Amino acid sequence: MSSESSTRFSIGYAMPPKKLDSFIQPSFLDHAKSRGINLIPIDTTTKPLVEQGPFDCVIHKIYDEEWKKQLIEFSSKNPNVPIIDHPNAIEKLHNRISMLQVVKGLKFGYHSEMCCVPNQVVIEDSESMLSDPSVLLGLKFPVIAKPLAANASAKSHELSLVFDKDGLNGLKPPIVLQEFVNHGGVIFKVYVVGEYAQCVKRHSLPDISEEKLGTLRGRVPFSQISNQAYVIEEVEMPPMSFINDVANGLRLAMNLNLFNFDMIRDATAGNKYLVIDINYFPGYAKMPSYETVLTDFLLGILNKKPSEATSLELKECQESG
Numbered sequence: 001m002s003s004e005s006s007t008r009f010s011i012g013y014a015m016p017p018k019k020l021d022s023f024i025q026p027s028f029l030d031h032a033k034s035r036g037i038n039l040i041p042i043d044t045t046t047k048p049l050v051e052q053g054p055f056d057c058v059i060h061k062i063y064d065e066e067w068k069k070q071l072i073e074f075s076s077k078n079p080n081v082p083i084i085d086h087p088n089a090i091e092k093l094h095n096r097i098s099m100l101q102v103v104k105g106l107k108f109g110y111h112s113e114m115c116c117v118p119n120q121v122v123i124e125d126s127e128s129m130l131s132d133p134s135v136l137l138g139l140k141f142p143v144i145a146k147p148l149a150a151n152a153s154a155k156s157h158e159l160s161l162v163f164d165k166d167g168l169n170g171l172k173p174p175i176v177l178q179e180f181v182n183h184g185g186v187i188f189k190v191y192v193v194g195e196y197a198q199c200v201k202r203h204s205l206p207d208i209s210e211e212k213l214g215t216l217r218g219r220v221p222f223s224q225i226s227n228q229a230y231v232i233e234e235v236e237m238p239p240m241s242f243i244n245d246v247a248n249g250l251r252l253a254m255n256l257n258l259f260n261f262d263m264i265r266d267a268t269a270g271n272k273y274l275v276i277d278i279n280y281f282p283g284y285a286k287m288p289s290y291e292t293v294l295t296d297f298l299l300g301i302l303n304k305k306p307s308e309a310t311s312l313e314l315k316e317c318q319e320s321g
């Protein structure tokens, strides 16, 4: 163990198998261990959470109601054990409209950059979409059709770029239609871990000129195009102070510690940024230095006094759960 601390901590983690494979890397387990943290897998299938532990903290990415009940019960028996993060706060990210609502409330007047969301509408049923033009609320094509639910299923990542009204035929509501914004083919993916934020560049859909749009018909499906980490040298990053302010604003407004958000820069206005997606507990292993960043964060949580560390989260969870 390092000289940093003589106390050993146990952190329980619960997540689906795919997430375990990517997040729980030996390099992370070893680094955390060297700094006094034992990461312990929680059995989510054969044993109630309350019968496991003891844990000094629980981190999780499991979305069903049964798990939420287990967290509430665990937390009522262990009121000083932080749960990262509150299930009610995570739930807001499961709907692509509530996910972005919080962006509209962000205020940081002293930057020359601004941050908003693309124009978008929800389509609840096919009939209204195809027969009632008013539901499109003046939305301008091209649009991206995204399933309203963003619940970690493969389906929730099945998107389409729609060039005209005919391209809406056959889409399966409930969906969000979000205006496509030209952004130079690069997105900024910002990983947030508590007060820490790191921005990386990823490839995205290419710009579509008015001229090109005139030749495009219908729609093109796509899925998870920005998941691969590539080096994109030539594109300038947004200012780090701006990224930090957006990240902190979102973190505090959503009461979440572990998320990332995708941001694009409007190709027609270099200081206008749009947040297009927020994901709970993203693929952190793709983030450079994830082992140290996550370990620093966990130590920060564990070293807080119980009154600071816990329970806003848990109280709310018990009240509204």
Ligand SMILES: Nc1ncnc2c1ncn2[C@@H]1O[C@H](COP(=O)(O)OP(=O)(O)OP(=O)(O)O)[C@@H](O)[C@H]1O
Pocket (backbone or CB within 6 Å): 118, 144, 146, 150, 156, 157, 158, 159, 178, 179, 180, 181, 182, 183, 187, 203, 204, 205, 224, 225, 226, 227, 262, 264, 276, 277, 279
């Ligand atoms: N409004 C938009 N304008 C331009 N490009 C967009 C827009 N919305 C999405 N995109 C592109 O499509 C990609 C996928 O969209 P989005 O991030 O909403 O989907 P997702 O399936 O939730 O992604 P993730 O894998 O990050 O969870 C974005 O990374 C970006 O490249």
Ligand SMILES: O=P(O)(O)O[C@H]1[C@H](OP(=O)(O)O)[C@@H](OP(=O)(O)O)[C@@H](O)[C@@H](O)[C@@H]1OP(=O)(O)O
Pocket (backbone or CB within 6 Å): 018, 019, 022, 150, 151, 152, 153, 189, 226, 227, 228, 260, 279, 280, 281, 282, 283, 284, 286
């Ligand atoms: O699979 P990866 O590790 O790439 O992580 C992706 C993660 O999938 P996982 O949950 O299977 O880990 C996705 O989660 P769900 O929406 O499906 O919950 C989503 O958060 C992506 O944004 C992540 O990619 P990133 O944003 O980090 O590039």
Ligand SMILES: [Mg+2]
Pocket (backbone or CB within 6 Å): 226, 262, 277
């Ligand atoms: Mg995304």
Ligand SMILES: [Mg+2]
Pocket (backbone or CB within 6 Å): 150, 277, 278, 279
């Ligand atoms: Mg997403």
